[in-house]
Amino acid sequence: MDLSTIYMGLKLTNPIIVGSSGMTSTVDGIKHMAESGAAAVVLKSLFEEEILMEISQATGSGAVVNNYGEAADYMRYYVREENVGKYLTLIEGAKKSVHIPVIASINCVSAGEWVHFAQSIENAGADALELNIFIMPSDSTLTGEAIERRYFDIVAGVKKYIKIPIALKIGYHFSGLSYFLTALSSHGIRGMVLFNRFVSPDIDLKTLTMTAMPVYSTQAELALPLRWIGMLAGKVKCDLASSTGVHDGQALAKVLLVGASCAEITTTIYKNGAKQIGVMLEELQTWMGAHSFKQIEDFKGRLSFKNIEDPLHYEQAQFMKYFSDHGK
Numbered sequence: 001m002d003l004s005t006i007y008m009g010l011k012l013t014n015p016i017i018v019g020s021s022g023m024t025s026t027v028d029g030i031k032h033m034a035e036s037g038a039a040a041v042v043l044k045s046l047f048e049e050e051i052l053m054e055i056s057q058a059t060g061s062g063a064v065v066n067n068y069g070e071a072a073d074y075m076r077y078y079v080r081e082e083n084v085g086k087y088l089t090l091i092e093g094a095k096k097s098v099h100i101p102v103i104a105s106i107n108c109v110s111a112g113e114w115v116h117f118a119q120s121i122e123n124a125g126a127d128a129l130e131l132n133i134f135i136m137p138s139d140s141t142l143t144g145e146a147i148e149r150r151y152f153d154i155v156a157g158v159k160k161y162i163k164i165p166i167a168l169k170i171g172y173h174f175s176g177l178s179y180f181l182t183a184l185s186s187h188g189i190r191g192m193v194l195f196n197r198f199v200s201p202d203i204d205l206k207t208l209t210m211t212a213m214p215v216y217s218t219q220a221e222l223a224l225p226l227r228w229i230g231m232l233a234g235k236v237k238c239d240l241a242s243s244t245g246v247h248d249g250q251a252l253a254k255v256l257l258v259g260a261s262c263a264e265i266t267t268t269i270y271k272n273g274a275k276q277i278g279v280m281l282e283e284l285q286t287w288m289g290a291h292s293f294k295q296i297e298d299f300k301g302r303l304s305f306k307n308i309e310d311p312l313h314y315e316q317a318q319f320m321k322y323f324s325d326h327g328k
Contacts, residue, residue: 001285001288001289001293001294001295002294002295002296003015003281003284003285003295003296004295004296005039005261005262005296005300006239006261007040007191007239007241007261007262008128008165008167008190008191008238008239009165009190010040010101010127010128010165012039012040012100012101012262013039013100014037014039014281015039015252015256015260015261015262015263015284015296016037016038016039016252016262016263016265016277016280016281017038017039017040017041017042017103017241017262017263017264017265018033018038018040018041018042018264018265018266018269018277019042019243019264019265019266020042020043020044020045020105020130020132020264020266021044021266021270022044023266023269023270023274024041024042024043024044025043025044025090026090027090027093027094027097030043030094030097030098030102031097031098032274033269033274033277034097034098034099034100036274036275036277036278037277037278037281038100038277039100039101039262040100040101040102040103040127040262041094041098041100041101041102041103042103042104042105042130042264043087043090043091043094043102043103043104043105043126044105045105045106045107045132046083046084046087046104046105046106046107046117047106047107048106048107048108048109048110048112048114084117084120087104087121088120088121088124091104091121091124091125091126092124092125095124095125095126101127101128102125102126102127103126103127103128103129103130103167104121104124104126104128104129104130105129105130105131105132105169106118106121106129106130106131106132107132107133108131108132108133108154109133109134109135109150110150110154111150111153111154111156111157111158115154115157115158115160115161116161118158118161118162119161119162121162122161122162122163122164126164127164127165128164128165128166128167128190128191129158129162129164129165129166129167130166130167130168130169130191130193131154131155131158131166131167131168131169132169132170132196133150133151133154133168133169133170134170134171134196134198135147135150135151137173144174144175148174148180151168151170151184152184152187155168155184155187155188155189156187159187159188165189165190165191166188166189166190166191167189167190167191167192167193167238167241168184168189168191168192168193169192169193169195169196169243170184170192170193170194170195170196171195171196171198172194172195172224172228177228178228178231178232178235181228181232181236182232182235182236182237185236185237185238186237189238190238190239191238191239191240191241191261192232192236192238192239192240192241193240193241193242193243193264194224194225194228194229194232194240194241194242194243195224195225195228195243195244196243196244197215197217197221197243197244199212199213199215200212200213201213216267216270216271217244217245217247217266217267218245219245219247219248219251220245221244221245222242222244222245222246222247222251222254222255223245224244224245225242225243225244225245225255225260226242226245226254226255226258227314229242229255229258229259229260229304230258230259230303230304230305230308230314231304231305231314231315232259232305233258233259233260233301233304233305233306234259234301234304234305234306234307235306239261240259240260240261241260241261241262241263241264242255242260242262242263242264243263243264243265246263246264246265246268247265247267247268247271248268248279248280248283249279249280249281249282249283249284249286249287250283250287251263252280252283252284253283253284253287253288256296256299256300257299257300257301257302257303258301258303258304259300259301259304260300261300265277265280268280
């Protein structure tokens with residue numbers, strides 16, 4: 001069977017990409033993922049916020065540095081180059097060691113001076129760049145329109161410096177999600193990853209302290225990207241990738257059926273080891289064989305909103321009809 005797929009113009013041998021994580025933070029880790037069957041890897045993210053924090057700490061300031069004279073300028077340059085230098089070395093080492101696409105990743109919240117780094121990332125050999133963007137809507141003076149504008153500004157800023165494909169990994173906290181993502185897709189991006197996950201707060205009742213919820217995804221979380229990939233497939237002007245909740249070959253088949261080109265996975269590898277990639281591909285092939293599918297294009301998008309007989313399955317959000325029918 002032909003498991004190959006096209007994502008952002010990159011030909012992948014299969015639809016499994018190892019997402020940005022500790023598993024893709026070293027050349028050895030990347031080699032292990034490639035040897036285990038991954039079709040591509042997204043490198044562990046370079047954080048815009050982390051760089052700014054290091055600059056702040058290095059200059060002895062409790063806030064992000066803006067104007068501290070020549071000494072601060074030197075420290076800003078040094079910290080920036082130190083972080084980016086290590087990242088560029090990782091890209092170069094990965095490209096020499098594996099023959100699968102290497103996708104760089106930047107976790108960003110603004111269109112600031114960091115966009116210049118994108119050109120260095122391209123020059124280091126990255127096959128594509130994934131921008132992981134989330135702007136917390138916690139500022140009561142910032143309108144939804146202003147927040148959304150930042151996404152467009154980031155894309156426009158990065159596109160000035162690179163020619164390699166750009167993907168956006170974003171969340172779903174937008175009032176007009178379909179409109180917003182469709183508009184974003186028309187601004188020259190080649191891929192969209194739905195959805196990114198965030199650290200969520202929790203409370204330890206014994207110690208009365210703030211903690212964090214578990215970071216691993218659950219299979220139940222598949223429902224969200226499944227719905228929105230299905231709704232957007234054929235409408236957006238870019239490829240779609242699924243993230244969150246894809247833990248086995250059956251889930252992989254589902255996201256392809258609704259229109260995804262591939263899936264980014266991490267949790268299932270952390271829990272089951274890199275061998276899970278091969279297990280998932282085997283499960284996908286078994287399912288394809290049962291339906292006489294020879295290649296992914298035979299069924300990709302078959303159950304998307306625009307192709308399904310009853311699109312209400314995507315749009316119905318209330319439980320009332322489900323439970324009234326379920327009891328019959």
